[in-house]
Amino acid sequence: MNAVEIKAVHQRYGRLTVLQDLNLDLAEGEVLGLFGHNGAGKTTSMKLILGLLSPSDGQVRVLGGQPNDKAVKRQLGYLPENVIFYPQLSGRETLRHFARLKGAALAQVDELLQQVGLSAAASRRVKTYSKGMRQRLGLAQALLGEPRLLLLDEPTVGLDPIATQDLYHLTDRLRRQGTSIIICSHVLPGVEAHLDRAAILAGGRLQAVGALAELRDEAQLPVHIKASGVSERHQLIKRWTDAGYSARETARDGIEVAAHSSHKLDLLRQLLGERSPSDVEVVQPSLEDLYRYYMDRAGSDSAGEGRA
């Protein structure tokens, strides 16, 4: 059974269609990144999964049931984009309040405060918390009741680099325990190593979904080979430029060449065999590169639709 099944969903607000024919599944224990521009439809998709909205058309099933079923809701955890708490309550009181609302064990509260690094601040009022601390409290709130499905909307906003890493280590651990997770984020660097698949939305349409390797295969973006300490690099650059590659000099006897992935090994052999570089790095297209590719493609598609 999939944790989430979204089939042929259209979502309209009045006359505005914000999701068009959305089809998306999430397997149990899978981590999916959901990306898209402002207004692409990410939060709307989350709200459909949470049962806060009913689809105008199509079907959404969550953990084998209806999203608004109470038994299903109890197994969901949600970190909203803007977390709002009662400022007068302490962190611990806040979590106890949410635990009661959710029917989760109060015994979890201190354990979760520790997990998100808020034990020392547990008795302080939330109004004295920094933005990052409030975000961590929001995360602890989402983890109450050991959810089988966790939805995280912009979870790293306000988190410092170590707290961001800790968050991703936590999602890694939850995934190993079988939790299904959807992460919506505009902060792409750092997240890709923690995803099974990425989904890219633009203008309410799903532009791409798959493992990063699959998206790389589809997008056919170039791999960049960078090397430093290359002897007689001008000859090599000339040879590669003549062969149609985009090659250039970089600092400190460096060289950089962009090539289709299928040419990578051949270029590496030439580089390593003849020029004995002091260092070599192969840079695959990043999630950001893929995101930009699919956004550009969506832009030119809709321009095409406009002309038709």
Ligand SMILES: Nc1ncnc2c1ncn2[C@@H]1O[C@H](COP(=O)(O)OP(=O)(O)OP(=O)(O)O)[C@@H](O)[C@H]1O
């Ligand atoms: N309650 C509402 N009534 C009318 N339109 C809405 C409502 N909620 C969202 N929208 C519109 O639906 C579209 C998708 O919004 P949504 O919040 O899902 O986008 P998002 O991808 O989460 O954006 P962001 O990255 O800015 O959070 C936008 O055009 C938005 O203006």
